[in-house]
Amino acid sequence: MTLTTKALSVHLLTATGAVFAMLALLAAAQEQWSVMFLWLVVAFAVDGIDGPLARKYDVSTNAPRFDGVLLDLIIDYLTYVFIPAFALFQSGLLPGWTGWFAIIVITFASAMYFADTRMKTADKSFHGFPGCWNMLVLVLFAIEPNFWVSLALVAALAWAMFLPLKFIHPVRTKRWRRVSLPVALAWTFFAGWAAWVDFYPGSWAHWGLMATSVYLTLVGIVQQLIPERATSK
Numbered sequence: 001m002t003l004t005t006k007a008l009s010v011h012l013l014t015a016t017g018a019v020f021a022m023l024a025l026l027a028a029a030q031e032q033w034s035v036m037f038l039w040l041v042v043a044f045a046v047d048g049i050d051g052p053l054a055r056k057y058d059v060s061t062n063a064p065r066f067d068g069v070l071l072d073l074i075i076d077y078l079t080y081v082f083i084p085a086f087a088l089f090q091s092g093l094l095p096g097w098t099g100w101f102a103i104i105v106i107t108f109a110s111a112m113y114f115a116d117t118r119m120k121t122a123d124k125s126f127h128g129f130p131g132c133w134n135m136l137v138l139v140l141f142a143i144e145p146n147f148w149v150s151l152a153l154v155a156a157l158a159w160a161m162f163l164p165l166k167f168i169h170p171v172r173t174k175r176w177r178r179v180s181l182p183v184a185l186a187w188t189f190f191a192g193w194a195a196w197v198d199f200y201p202g203s204w205a206h207w208g209l210m211a212t213s214v215y216l217t218l219v220g221i222v223q224q225l226i227p228e229r230a231t232s233k
Contacts, residue, residue, distance in 0.1 A: 007054075007062035014050045014068060017043045017075035021083060028087050033141060036087060037195035040134050043079040045188055047072070051171060073114055076131075081110040084137040093140055094147050094154075102154045106133055109158045124172035125220055129160040135187070139213050142194045142206045166220035175223055180216070187212035 024039035050072070059068045085106040089099040110131040113119065121127050136157065140150050170177070170184035190208035197203050 003057060004062050007057040007059040008066075010050055010053045010057055010059050011063055011066045011068055011071065013046060013053070014071050014075065017046050017079060020046070021075060021078040024079065024083050025086075028083060028090065031090065033087060033091060034195045034198045036083070037138050037141070038192065040079055040083065040138070041188060041192045041195060043075070044134065044191070047076065047079070048171060048184070048188070077110065077114055080134045081106060081114075081131055084133040088133075088137050088140065088150075088154075091141070093144065094150055098147055098151045102151065105154060105158045109161050113161045121166060123175065124169055125223075126167040126169060128162055128165060128167070129157045130167050130169075131161065133157075135191075135213060135216075138191055138194070139209050142199050142209055166224050168216070168220040168223070170216065173220070175228060176219065180219060183212050183215050187216060 020039045020043040024036045024043070027033075027036035027039060054068050057063075059066075085103045088094055088106075089103045092099075094102050110133070113128065113131050116127075118127050119130070136153060140153075168176075168180055170180045173180065186208060190205045190212060193205035194203060194209055197205065199206075
């Protein structure tokens, strides 16, 4: 297999995310929330794999006809933003005006964030909350907090998208990656487990989801508060 073929295969792998998004949307339209989240977890896993492969095979050089960054952003908006926002509204977790507030804020703020040229920091982290609404909404489905708590989280994270706060990329942020990457893998496992058991309240997956979500949300801010030590040459 030539390098060009391998690079093109990475683009094709990324594009499967659009198929998984459609399958998730069809499940959401029928209010099959567990099935929807299982497809979103699959899409999340693909999104974690295709980036390292794209860099390994240098897709921008070896398969330049397709813009991998643009393709990834399109699929991310569907799977990270659009479908989770629809699920949050349609499920009734945020009733009445709160549901309308959430979907308007999530979709509008995320559209602006995804077009922000300052999205990435020097260490490959994110400048502001990176619009991972799929992760938040899945946790809300699992623990079903009071709707005021859910509304407050939506408002706070939407605001945090445009604040000078750091949120790590578990694969690309090198600092503490030995911990962050396994935690991200654990989150994916717990997310799939929670959806598989139809968000059964007694499932240990819920505790795992909450613990890993707290880490992934706050570790970048902790890194800002704790300056990295300069390494001696």
